[in-house]
Amino acid sequence: MTAVTFPAVVINWGSDEMAARRKRRYAADRRLQIYGMIAIAFALGFLAILIGTLTFTGYRAFTQSVVTFELDLSKAEIDRSDVMGADWRGIVRGALREKVPELPRSSERAYFAMFTSSAQFLVRDQVIRNPALLDGVARFSVPLSDPLDQLAKGQVDRDTPESQRRVTDRQIEFYEQLSAAGAISKPFNWGLFFNSDSRFPELAGLAGAISGSFWALLVCFLISFPIGIAAAIYLEEFAPKNRFTDLIEININNLAAVPSVVFGLLGLAVFLGWFGLPRSVPLVGGMVLALMTLPTIIIVTRASLTSVPSSIREAALGIGASKTEAIFHHILPLSMPTIMTGTIIGLAQALGETAPLLLIGMNAFITSPPAGVLEASTALPTQIYIWADSPERGFVARTSAAILVLLGFLILMNAIAIFLRQRFERRW
Amino acid sequence: MNVLTEVAVEKKLNPMTKESNIKMRGKDVTVHYGEKQALFAVNLDIPERQVTALIGPSGCGKSTFLRCLNRMNDTIDSARVGGNITLDGEDIYDPKIDVVELRARVGMVFQKPNPFPKSIYENVAYGPRIHGLTRNKAELDEVVESSLKKAALWSEVKDRLQESGTGLSGGQQQRLCIARAIAVSPEVILMDEPCSALDPIATAKVEELIDELRANYTIIIVTHSMQQAARVSQRTAMFHLGYLVEEGATDKMFTNPDDKRTQDYITGRFG
Amino acid sequence: MAAYLFGFLALAAIVVSLLGISRARRVRTSQAEKVHSRPIYHGLNAAIWTGVPAFVFLILWLTGQNAIVDMIVMGSYPGADALSGAQRSLVLSEIRQVANGNNFREPSPQILAAVAHLQSLEMLARWAMVALVAALVTVGAFFGLKVIESRYRARHSVERSITIFMLFSSLVAILTTLGIVGSLVYEAAQFFARVPLTEFLFGLRWEPQIALRADQVAGQGAFGAIPVFFGTFVISALAMLVAVPTGILSAIYLTEYSGARFRAVVKPLLEILAGIPTVVYGFFAVLTVAPAVRSLGLTIGVEAAPNSALAAGAVMGVMLIPFISSLSDDAFAAVPRAMRDGSYALGSTKGETIRKVLLPAALPGIVGGVLLALSRAIGETMIVVMAAGLIAKMTLNPFDAVTTVTVQIVTLLIGDSEFDNPKTLAAFALGLMLFIITLGLNLIALRTVRKYREKY
């Protein structure tokens, strides 16, 4: 393009200088775009590595190596009136000993350490549940102890010097022997879901944590849902617009941004300290979580109430409904899908909250699931915290597995929320 | 080499000849927004250094046509432009053409004044800066001053160049936007209903300005007001439902239109 | 016991409401004049009378009972007046422990007497509670049913009750804030009664592990909070260093460069980062990022601590990316299209439009978002509890370990519930500071964002 001699000023757009400049400008544009792509790739890459690592370390905990042995209880010395009091340790050890003929006395310790130290209790409880087992030969499976579980899953490097691994050469020999005899298998680890916490990784499960989280979320829902909706209706439909309601408004927005650990302090000082409620119980956990979820529910409810067209309210009022009736019969039901969606998302957030539950003591070591809201228990996220802090190798995989379970619940809840939104939400 | 040179302002054309140079030419211009066709084979020549007014009922495609002329439609994802548009005989949709340069040569002023939330000075200096039209602060100051002068805004803002452009009145904001467009020395200025958001006094000022600018720039103005078209333009093009109905000298269009629809529109039967 | 009472209340309310409805129906058929309210309202009204007073009473009783019983028990405990507050609560907790059957050493006769006293009081309290609840239910039901007659405005009465409930509900948010402020200030005041405010605010040594009991050997204890806040600052700064550029750049890419389909896929994926619980990030930081930082340190010749500030800060930064990105996204979207048009019409490239027009115009919104993110970073707990250090150290070296306010709060309080020593009380003083700082940041941020929304 040649110089234009037209308006007041000539700009030689075709000059080399201008062309070079344009090139630089486009390069800068492209650079910005590339930075943006790098930023997104970084964030998504991190997400992928996070999920990948957790899956990779966690999937192993979904199976558990067990040793299977046969036991003829009809030959054992068991007093039928006192099954509990039989020498279960001796019985189980006897059965296990048969797996390795001519087991030297000197190796017994190492050999029995290969199996979970609670083996006798597992067998005993199974028999008590099903006394028919007493009458003949039955097969029993008990978990291998954590180091052997690691070995079975290929997590032990056999080339490292013996002193630096937790399985001895002797134990590896025994393991190979048992393995060759087909006594070792790796079934799905139902214990992960049906056992409670334990000091031994091979026995530790999430049953207590899952039911603790369930009770806490139930309390959280029962408190925050009605109170949140009532508060939202009041603020949106009834409250006079004055300084005081402005204050409530600001206050709700700020509460939503208060650090969760501060809510924990509140729970500790007020619910435990002043009201004297017991420590570690889902009731208190749920109450703290309810206070944290409340702002979310109020904000969502208000937004969905305002989105209902005023024609509907006018129609209801026009046929003689009271204001309260118009709201409860028409506007609230129409807003319900959105409110439910928001509530589920709020509960999903509450399910992942950890810090406040730590402060009110829901990180205790508790080996049975809570039967109600007033029994001490852990919750899923605090259980993850406890396991993450445990030194045993087996807990690394268990922690990742617990995280996968937690993420599974979160995905489920969000999926329900999305489903509700797409299925029922109205667009006005 | 100098990028920027003051040259004598001298009309190249013989004022006696009726036919002036054709600055821009649209041939069979069609535009689709997604499935919807907004322009149907529009053929229109834009004479150099004259004011061409585009009139027609709203939604008939005036803005759409205008935005084809500096490829602003490129910024709308759903828009597809067909046909052929030239600037000084060069196809502006040619892949070789650089839209950055094109838009500097074909400036645009919008319906609603849209100064950047920056100072008055920065608003005007923005264009010369990004295109690198000046080499130092003094030159930039000069460009800002002359642009504001050409936009008839200098006397009103010269003492508050550092104040925000959004603090000006509507009419001043629109003249600021015109100054901003002038500052990159465009050859063509597109104006999309530049006065529709302004009060009558501000409108009169802008109209006056358009008349002055005609000496140096080719101007295409979309307007809703028949009187405005009659006042400021030399040529008028009438659009209807995406079609160019009629175009010609403004005097003739307003006194003796060929097309019935033009007549109806001008006399206010629809619009 | 209490659970049964709540169940009983619910049952009673349902039964009475059914009685009320049938009674109202009978009134309607037997009387000629027009009945004001529909039977359902009479039923609801009767149910409210039956259940609500007893319910409120039960809640109050349950929250107050322990404190009152404790007071009476201590009132008759020999020599109680001479005890300090801390000793009192020690004695009380021992009494309660013994009453619950977990006595670790042989309790003294005084304690045993107090336990007997406590148990008899609790028995008494339990039956008194049952009796009073039953009485309230009966009286309420009687009254609620008695008022039913044709002219009685049951609907008004029900609606008034609903309004009161709604008003109370909206006060819960205020009460929560008051509870937070009240408890933090109260406990912090006790802390400042033992440790001077100036030492806390300006002291340079933080060694809170003092002796819990006289016979324990431990350090003297120092409560200068500066190093703790310094550590919080270091980790938050690292987090922002990761989150701010990444968040803003990804928002720029998503709003200005990417196609609609890319955006529809990537945006929810980014949001996932915000939905992952922080305890998961904490574990990931320990499991993967900290070792990575260590080996990074080795390659550049720096000895990295296993719980380096960098690992915790970087992971926290990633957690904040979607936060900053979505707020920046909103800020960019709020810039009117006319601004973009004005810039493109002058011949700017996309990059120039973004850098010179959109970014300045969206800046207040972005700054608001960054401040909110900073407040999150400061208050974030689990990542640092798991991945940062415990020792308060003033260092700017990101490979070194530092501790944070939230880490200290959690470690000082985990496993402890007696608020009678500076160590646990210090956690509340830190909590108060944390609350003030985050509140200030939130208020500024919300104001910035709001002001900026008004501009367009």
Ligand SMILES: Nc1ncnc2c1ncn2[C@@H]1O[C@H](COP(=O)(O)OP(=O)(O)O)[C@@H](O)[C@H]1O
């Ligand atoms: N961005 C767009 N997307 C889809 N349709 C559009 C868009 N802009 C304009 N249109 C449609 O194109 C037609 C012409 O619009 P326009 O050129 O703005 O009319 P005018 O400026 O003459 O009032 C109208 O029907 C309008 O609805």
Ligand SMILES: [Mg+2]
């Ligand atoms: Mg238009």
